[in-house]
């Protein structure tokens with residue numbers, strides 16, 4: 001019997017690309033809305049300087065794969081030249097519990113998070129997107145840029161901002177062949193005229209206020225993924241159409257968690273989940289003027305569907321990758 005396949009980041013980078021990830025993540029959201037996936041909310045273990053999360057899911061149907069991702073968030077790691085968000089996934093055969101693969105989930109976390117923003121933008125933004133702005137230029141930024149460029153082929157301007165201006169400048173220089181990209185030292189200038197804004201900071205105080213955001217903008221709020229984090233002023237949440245990836249996770253740890261905790265936002269005010277919009281059971285944007293917000297907390301189904309793809313691609317050529325019999 002084939003052992004448990006070990007897949008390193010460098011293996012994985014050659015087995016999947018962003019376009020594929022976007023199709024898979026869209027499929028996972030749809031299947032979850034159609035109750036073809038089982039996913040308890042992620043479990044957090046807090047430390048003084050960060051946390052780890054355990055994220056299990058089982059996707060039924062033609063995917064038929066289960067697994068758990070363990071991922072940390074340590075925002076101060078960047079100061080020590082360590083990655084802030086690093087993950088490992090164990091894929092489990094749902095038919096017999098055998099661990100099929102242990103793989104790095106650092107690249108895949110960024111890939112599937114970018115893919116979710118790309119899919120949300122495709123379904124929720126206004127049709128013509130010429131300028132996008134990205135706020136918070138750390139480990140997640142590259143895949144977010146990639147996904148936005150795929151979702152909006154008409155983009156002619158990318159604006160980036162980070163509280164450490166050097167990070168935004170380095171990123172803009174690195175990506176100048178991909179897009180007309182500019183690093184801004186003023187956040188208002190950065191988002192001015194943008195039809196899509198993606199926020200990627202671990203901030204616990206709003207980085208965007210209502211007065212900064214124009215009508216018709218779509219916001220991908222990605223950074224808030226733990227209790228107490230908040231990137232958007234509560235007034236943005238209460239005056240926009242809010243779409244979450246999952247109510248249970250978002251109300252506890254997503255962009256809406258602080259407004260929910262403070263009694264400013266409730267389930268009745270939610271427009272829909274992204275999966276419901278994809279599955280066609282709920283409507284997306286109501287008008288060109290409406291501000292839409294995708295509140296992403298990151299779902300285990302996203303991790304399992306991309307890991308399953310990578311695993312299936314690897315076993316086609318399994319002699320190339322190391323495997324171990326964990327019971328030996």
Ligand SMILES: NC(=O)c1ccc[n+]([C@@H]2O[C@H](COP(=O)([O-])OP(=O)(O)OC[C@H]3O[C@@H](n4cnc5c(N)ncnc54)[C@H](O)[C@@H]3O)[C@@H](O)[C@H]2O)c1
Pocket residue numbers: 073075078084085109113135136137138139140141161162163164167200201202203207222223224225296297298299
């Ligand atoms: N929703 C999801 O699925 C998902 C997935 C992965 C990461 N995340 C979250 O996204 C956030 C970013 O992750 P990362 O891996 O890029 O982290 P990172 O530490 O690599 O980068 C964060 C960047 O944000 C900048 N920043 C912090 N506060 C800021 C502010 N107030 N204004 C502007 N810039 C600011 C930092 O200087 C840094 O460059 C984290 O909160 C992480 O937990 C969410």
